[in-house]
Amino acid sequence: xxQLVICLVALSTAVSFVAFPQAPIPAQGKAAPKAGGxxxxxxxxxxxxxxxxxxxxKLADGTPDLSxxxxxxxxxxxxxxxxxxxxxxxxxLPWAEALVKTRQSKDDPEANCLPSGIPRGSPYPWRxxxxxxxxxxxxxxxxxxxxxxxxxxxxxxxxPDPAWYGHSIGRWDGPTLVVDTIGFNxxxxxxxxxxxxxxxxxxxxxxxxxxxxxxxxxxxxxxPGAYAKPFTTVGRARIxxxxxxxxxxxxxxxxxxxxISGPAQGPGGNTR
Amino acid sequence: xxxxxxxxxxxxxxALGLPIFAHHSGAAVxxxxxxxxLKGVVTKVEWVNPHAHFYIDVTDTAGKVTNWNxxxxxxxxxxxxxWKRNSIKEGDIVTVTGSxxxxxxxxxxxxxxxxxxxxxxxxxxxxx
Numbered sequence: 328x329x330q331l332v333i334c335l336v337a338l339s340t341a342v343s344f345v346a347f348p349q350a351p352i353p354a355q356g357k358a359a360p361k362a363g364g365x366x367x368x369x370x371x372x373x374x375x376x377x378x379x380x381x382x383x384x385k386l387a388d389g390t391p392d393l394s395x396x397x398x399x400x401x402x403x404x405x406x407x408x409x410x411x412x413x414x415x416x417x418x419x420l421p422w423a424e425a426l427v428k429t430r431q432s433k434d435d436p437e438a439n440c441l442p443s444g445i446p447r448g449s450p451y452p453w454r455x456x457x458x459x460x461x462x463x464x465x466x467x468x469x470x471x472x473x474x475x476x477x478x479x480x481x482x483x484x485x486x487p488d489p490a491w492y493g494h495s496i497g498r499w500d501g502p503t504l505v506v507d508t509i510g511f512n513x514x515x516x517x518x519x520x521x522x523x524x525x526x527x528x529x530x531x532x533x534x535x536x537x538x539x540x541x542x543x544x545x546x547x548x549x550x551p552g553a554y555a556k557p558f559t560t561v562g563r564a565r566i567x568x569x570x571x572x573x574x575x576x577x578x579x580x581x582x583x584x585x586x587i588s589g590p591a592q593g594p595g596g597n598t599r
Numbered sequence: 600x601x602x603x604x605x606x607x608x609x610x611x612x613x614a615l616g617l618p619i620f621a622h623h624s625g626a627a628v629x630x631x632x633x634x635x636x637l638k639g640v641v642t643k644v645e646w647v648n649p650h651a652h653f654y655i656d657v658t659d660t661a662g663k664v665t666n667w668n669x670x671x672x673x674x675x676x677x678x679x680x681x682w683k684r685n686s687i688k689e690g691d692i693v694t695v696t697g698s699x700x701x702x703x704x705x706x707x708x709x710x711x712x713x714x715x716x717x718x719x720x721x722x723x724x725x726x727x
Contacts (some may be wrong), residue, residue, distance in 0.1 A: 371619065371672070372679045373726050438623035439648065450621050451675065467675065469622045519624065530674075573675040577622060580647040583670070586700050587627045594619050596626030 343447040369565060370398050371450045376568040378540035383502065388458070391502050393455040393536055396571060399531060399564035400448020401544035407447075407518040407592035411558055412545065419557035423523050430521030430591040436514060438587060440577035442472050442491040444515030445508055445530045446560060451575055452567050455504075455534075460499060462504075468575035476506050483509050489526055490517060504534040517548075521591035527551030540566040612627060617698060617708065618722045621650055625708065633699035635707045637667055641691040646684045649673050653687050653709070657693065669695055669709040673722045681725030687712065697722075 369375040384392040403410040408417040419427065437443055443466075451468035460479040468473050477495040487494045487510030494510040511528045528550040536542045542564040549557040617625040641657035651671040656700060658664050674684070687693065694713045700706040712720040719727045 330680060371621070371676055373724050374681070374707050375679075432624055432627040435623065450619075468673070495670070497727060570679055573678065575648050575673055575675050577649040579649070580645065580652075581649060582652070582668075583628050583650065586702055586704070586706065587623060588701055589624075589627045592624045592627060594621070594624055596617065 344573040347366060367507060372398075372567070372570075375570075378565050379568050381539035383536040383538050390457070390499065391504070391536055393457060393504065393534065393542070394454045396454060396567045397542060398450075398452045398567045399542075399544075399562060400446060401546040402446040402518070402560035403562070404443075404447045404449065404518050405595070406448040406520045406598060407522050407560060408520075410561055413510045413562050417522070417558050419522070420553055420555060426523050426592070427521050430516070432519075432585040432589050432591050433584065434488050435516055435519065435521065435591060437469055437516070437519070438581075438584060440470055442470055442515060444491055444511065444517070445493065446532065446544075446562075447515065447547070448562070450568040452570065452572060454572060465572065466571045468577060470577045471575050483507075489513070492594065493530075495530075500533075502535055504532075506530075506532040506534070508532070516591075519591060519593040523553055524548075524550045527552040540568075611718075618672075618710065621676065628700060629698040629708045630688055630701045631698050633701075633703075635667075635695065635697045635699050637669075637696075637707075638692070638694045639667070641687060641689050641693060642666060643689060644687055646674055647699060648675075653676060655693060665705060667695075668704075669697065670707065670722075671709055675690045676723060677725075682720065683725075686725060 353480040366375060366377050384421060386392045411417070432438060443449060449466070449469040451463060451466065453466045456465060460477070462476040462478055464474040464476065474492045474495060476495040478497050481496060483494050490510055491511035491512060491514065493508040495506050495508040497504055497506045499505070508530045511524065511526060513523070514527060516522060517524060528548065531547045533545040534542060544562045544564060545559055547556070547557055547559040608609050608614035617631055637655065637657050641648065641653055642656050643654040645652040651674055653669055653671070655667050656687045657667055657725060688692070690717055695709050695711070697710040708722060710722050721727070
């Protein structure tokens with residue numbers, strides 16, 4: 328039994344850090360790998376072209392250019408408490424701790440083909456489209472959806488209607504796109520383990536294209552309704568050269584849902 | 600370091616026996632202790648999300664025919680890993696190994712698919 332537990336821990340750790348594309352940078356504080364390298368497996372995708380090399384590009388007006396098909400996200404979507412900024416920890420309030428222990432895999436909104444919210448990622452690629460005054464983040468999965476980030480200097484509304492992706496406003500901090508989001512509903516889980524949140528959740532995402540093929544993504548979550556203190560996740564994304572976004576209409580035939588059983592658990596079967 | 604991690608992952612995945620799923624736990628649906636080894640004729644292919652499926656008729660020694668529903672990854676994952684929508688088609692004779700659903704229905708995950716000429720496909724990929 329002990330061996331099984333060790334194996335599952337090894338699996339979940341390994342999968343979270345390497346096999347699963349939204350994996351965070353493994354060691355806290357370490358820089359993202361340099362661009363380049365051999366063709367090979369990226370996330371769930373095999374025989375992928377090498378990550379492109381070169382400096383981070385800029386648009387004609389000097390704004391950092393975040394274009395491209397990206398794979399990876401800002402947090403460990405299996406268990407958000409892994410891959411945090413050095414010194415950070417996830418400290419749930421008692422009600423949240425109790426809730427996580429009772430959550431069932433079949434109730435995960437992700438398994439029900441509902442939006443993932445922020446910052447939960449997926450093994451599917453995504454894009455950022457930069458247009459004047461507004462950026463769009465377009466997700467292939469899970470689910471096939473999009474977010475809008477207002478870049479025109481507006482403020483958040485006083486009392487936003489709760490939403491899956493909340494209300495996002497963005498600004499540039501040097502090379503880093505900073506996206507501040509409030510106004511979340513409570514319908515999504517932060518990860519496969521079922522970490523909850525309240526409508527008090529605020530996320531601040533920091534997207535930095537470190538070179539042509541790589542991006543670091545840090546997300547600070549503040550939710551005094553569910554967590555004793557804020558925490559920051561650290562993740563990375565890589566350019567997937569040679570592919571485009573494709574359709575992933577999860578709602579089309581979610582046959583598996585009726586066959587899911589057991590406690591909330593990661594894609595590799597790991598539980599808390 | 601990467602090579603070591605890859606070996607660790609491969610060992611861990613083999614130990615668990617189920618591939619990594621994209622939007623739910625594979626272990627919450629399939630039981631790795633219920634191994635499947637089926638040979639049959641493909642009766643239908645569903646190239647749909649979030650998982651593609653194909654169905655095969657399996658005839659037992661008494662002549663009884665059972666239709667099995669076998670699951671694959673999503674089409675976008677399969678295509679990026681070398682599959683085509685007609686890589687498996689109605690009338691193909693295939694041997695499938697995998698694991699059965701926890702609820703013991705005639706539903707399973709197709710971990711390997713072997714064709715009479717010896718070429719193989721798997722749940723995620725056409726690259727063997």
